Amino acid sequence: MFKSAKNALAGIFITLFLSSSAFAAGQFDGVTLLVGTWGGLWKDNQVENIVSKFEAEGGKVEFVTGSPAANFAKIVAARGQAPFDVVEILAAQVKDYHELDVLHPLDLSLIPNTQHLPETHYNEWLVGSWETQEVICYHKDKFAEEGIPVPTTYRDLVHPKLAGRIQFPDINSGGGLPGLAGVTFAEGGNETNIEPGLNLVKEMNVLKFWARGGETMAQFESGDIIASVVHAGWCLRTKKLAGQNVTTVHPRINDELVGVSSEGWWGVMKNSKNVEAAQWYINQFISSDYQLKMATKTGLVPVNQSVFEAMAEDPLVAEMIVLDPEKVANQLRVDYSKVIIPDWTDQWNRAIAQ
Structure with a gap:
């Protein structure tokens, strides 16, 4: 009888031990998630606000840093075997990722924060991460002192007092494609005819x-x-x-569109063994808390529009960034499925770079 009681007691202790161990185990115990993203402040923000939460679930995050172009090149070099589980993708790269067939379909039920995104910003393959609003940034004091009219269109930058005093994005920069698209559409061109935009850039x-x-x-x-x-x-x-007294103008493109938007995306790799963890990471990135912190530090526009009201409390942000969802939806977005990027680059090099 004593032996039976002793065995029973041991069984209880084992059960309690196993129960407590199971309770202590995190959702991602033993998981190392590889994240492809930029380095510097961009990565640091994720370390500070997302990685600690993942570690609390028993996992570990390792970053593969580089530009989106550099990270895509790594996939190509590895013949489709991506060296990360989840990666940031530019709008202009979406077509390339689909053509290479390296994306894993998403289970959007595991990314519930998509409920705060416009329907155009998520699908079975990708979830939006951020937006930029491409603008004309001008110095208010200098324009006033010299009697230069405040621009409302890109063509307004063709002014004798602005000659040799303007910057424009290079085609290979992060703002190059949306910048060229903006002037192109404003001048009556489109994805397959950028000559009007190139001509305007030369005039500037x-x-x-x-x-x-x-x-x-x-x-x-x-x-x-x-x-x-x-x-x-x-x-x-x-x-x-x-400390420069600058502000923004969202240029009128045509009678229907005002301003230019460009967006980034998250995608999960087809060869990932940590798909659930990758989707968890995306969900954290598009959370209201993270999106507000990201926008505050970088001036990027959240895809999670539930934070627009909080952003508008900063008068400078409200002055420079469009925070009305209807107006945001009415900005130019390039259909990169119609764009042959090497052709755009070649035309740019022949018309501008030389």
């Missing part, structure tokens, strides 16, 4: 074609430029960090 008499958005802030600060075609976040940083 641009001082410098920027490769990195930070060049805008530096050249406003030095006084070399008084206007730049750049995304609104860089204009916001030029005001906040460099």
Whole structure:
């Protein structure tokens, strides 16, 4: 009898131990999630706000840093075997990812924060991550002092007092494709006819074609430029960090569209063994909390529109960034499925770079 009681007691202790161990186990115990994204501040924000939550679930995050172009090249070099589970993708790359057939279909029930995104910003393959609003950033004081009219269109940048005092994105920069698309559509062109846009860029008499958005802030600060075609976040940083009295204009494209938007996406790789964890990561990235922090630090526009109201509490953000969902929906978005990017680049090099 004593032996039976002793065995029973041991059984209880074992059960309690196993129960407590199971209770302590996290959702992603033993999982190492590989995330393809930019480095620097962009990665640091994710480390600070997402990685700690993943680690609390027993997992570990390792970053494969690089530009979206560099990370796509890694997939091509590995013959479709991506060196990460989940990766950031530019709008202009979506067609390439589909053609290479490297995306894993998503279970959107595991990414419930998509409920806060416009329906255009998620599908069975991709979930939106951020947007930029491509604008004309101009120096209010300089324009007023010199009697230069406030621009409302890209063509307004063709002005004798602006000659040699404008920046425009280089075709190979992050803003190059949406920038060229904006001037092209505004001049009556489209995805298959960019000649009108190239002609307008030549008329602008641009001082410098920027490769990195930070060049805008530096050249406003030095006084070399008084206007730049750049995304609104860089204009916001030029005001906040460099103390330059700049603001944005969202250029009129035609009678229906005002402003230009470009977006980024998250995709899960077909060869990933951590699909559930990758979808968890995407869900955290598009959460209201993370999207607001991201927007506050970078000036990018959240795809999670539930934070627009909180963003508008900052008067400078409200001045420079469109936060009305209907107006955001009414901005130009390029259909990159119709764009042959090497052809755009070749035409740019022949018309502008030389």
